[in-house]
Amino acid sequence: MQAQDHYDHTEIEQRWQAAWAEADVFHTDDDAEDPTYVLGMYPYPSGKLHMGHVRNYTITDAYARYRRMRGDNVLHPMGWDAFGLPAENAAKERDTNPRDWTLDCIATMREQMESMGFGYDWEREVTTCEPDYYQWNQWLFGRFHDAGLVERRDAEVNWCPSCETVLADEQVEGEAELCWRCDTPVEQRELSQWFLRITEYADELLDDIDELDGWPASVRQMQRNWIGRQHGTRLTFEVEDHGSVEAFTTRADTVFGATFFALAPDHAISQELAAEDDTVRRFVEEEADPEGDEPNGVETGLTATNPVTGAELPVFVADFVLSDVGTGALMGVPGHDDRDHAFAEKMGVDIRPVVAAESEEGDAAAPDVSETAYTEDGVLVDSGKYSGLDSETARERITEETERAEFTTQYRLRDWGISRQRYWGTPIPVVHCDDCGPVLVPEEELPVELPEFVNTTGNPLDAAEEWKQTACPDCGGDAVRETDTMDTFVDSSWYFLRYVSPELVDAPFDVDRANDWMPVDQYVGGIEHAVMHLLYSRFVTKVLADTEGLDHREPFSNLLAQGMVQLEGEKMSKSKGNVVSPQRIVEEYGADTARLFMMQAAQPERDFDWSEEGVESSHRYLQRLAQAVRTFVETEYDGANDETAAYVERDIDATVATAREEFESLTFNTALRETRELTSLLAQYRETESPHGPTVERGLRTVVKLLAPVAPHVCEELWETLGGDGFVVEADWPSFEGDAADLSLARRLVENTRSDVRHIVDVAGIDDPERVDVVVAAPWKFRAQDLARESDAPNVISELMQVDEIRAQGDAAATFGQDLQEERQSLPATLSAEQERTELERAAWLIEREFDAEVRVLGAEEADDSVARKASPGRPAIHID
Incomplete structure (x- = not known):
């Protein structure tokens, strides 16, 4: 450490990164017993780290370092999501090949990661574009095929004419349906595609979400919605001149209220009508807007026969009907569905109520649905022989008794289409033989490696004639390789398993x-x-559990979805020109400063705004800490282990207890705030007349250890300066004495008391207080509050008055009991009266230093009654002369 006020972050960071590498401190032995597995989602190698990367990987690195200091074996690997269309496009633009471009980007990003001090076991690095990785994608394809989970069929897909490839639904963005990469309008095409039959696991995927207690509730709900299981009825309607059309409904009880039938714009009948009717064509091609605020549609002139009532319903093509939800057709019941109601009002269709709220008198009357739909279950009305039945019973009876109805379960989830018409991906291990059809490439011939890249339009694999031509593994005849490559989601669906044995x-x-x-x-x-x-x-993971003997059916026990780093309220983006370079921050302030600012700015799951002032504040704090350590080792201390030292020791314990709890829950910002406050307390304590050397040393060592997971380089330097053994990254997490809850209560008591003194001084305009009396509440109030917190009696006051010590206080007890009765749902835990007094006496020096006034801590019996009666447990009374 340099002797001047500022430390050289570049020299320190390079020194300790080299030392960690030489000692191999982040390596995980293959024979490690059940290591704590900490993983950040691996990045696409774009060539530069952005602030989202820095935040994500600082979170995992800090947690991995913390677990290591707690004594765990830790597995903390890193790899590269290296396939994908962006690299192919970049290579085309630069007249190079995707492999060279990707590997250059990986080298750059790895160097940046190392400069941030991320503690990865680089010996476990995986790169998905290497044959020794993607051969196992091909192996998995074969295993899925053998298990009956692979299918090839024609399907309508999202097609980007610019990128010339299929896009997944989530890669089509916005109301205009643009490609996520190039903003080109996406088209629909029908192509032969390979699918993995994820729908075979739909029920297990949905039901097991309930077991994912360590996942955010919002993510679990998003998964439930995506799978979208619904139990209901499939009804078959006869559409004039077009035969049978199935519609799914969860509300068969409302079938007597159906007043129209609607088809999705891309339904086969809609497409037929569009070819014949210009009005329908214009709606389908130009006007339909599934993302619009209001439902819209066009009448076809056709009718559909209700299979329950026999009624003829007008048929519409409507943009709120989606082909990938249900069957792409639905019966419209505007009296009992808000969306159908809005559509019926717009199109002038009848609105007919057939379900009413239950009545205690038993004579349910049809509700008024002229303004809004009645969407609850109830009792059927105007529904023929089913009138009077409750909704649930009616749904069962109608389905059972209608010839063209059956119970069914439908899912929003569709099979996983993995085919991509591009070069830079895993070749699908299939050859096409005129005699044998599609044939799997045998395992012993894997990997099927990519040929040399040819910069051409369309799919370069189609142009690789020599690579395409091969022999059929079954008959030996001429065959052609599959030229589709796999969706890169295949790479990332199991990469966490490869780290185990790369x-x-x-x-x-x-x-x-x-x-x-x-x-x-x-x-x-x-x-x-x-x-x-x-x-x-x-x-x-579930398929591998079924086919390969994997014991675990879920891959991730705990999930944290970290928030975005924004600039002035907007997501950082190159196109917006509001990107802050991590490299610039590292060069100017150091990696530790960047890491510290990121982690203390907000809880990890929340978005936060980048702040240059916040970065500078973090940098100044690390400089002050470094200076404090230097000053300590250069100073002799001969102070006694007195009450003031005891307070500092207790605050050290409280800080450690809080930090451990917060690190466990990954709420690092709270732990870091507590650590900074301890640093400030130590600075105040060192300025007292006789600070106790061992207490100061313990405090500084504790601060360094608590900060080490977040600011590891400077903490290694300070650990060495303090004479610590070995690396701080391998040191034991600091311990604390006492009960964690009591330590927290004591800290809150002192903070609130100091705040109350400041408030009184400020409001009363006291310029120069001479004495501050802090009065602890009488012991009977502590007992009364404890009883009130534990009691479930409706009248707390009556219960309190059964205690002699409390009843003896007369009106004071009644008044305090009334307060407890009113606040009983929010009464906090407190220390005992004796503990409270002890903690306040230890902390009196802080108030004395702040206000330059004498401080007395008194029991209620020692103080004037007018002051004492204002005191309550956890909130002593304050009197200032």
């Missing part, structure tokens, strides 16, 4: 080790991956 050559992962090390204990990544990546990972 050098394994005869299997994708070591099953025994995976059974010991999995699941991932803490997973961290952006909310944008809350559905597809996590759902596919869960699916693949």
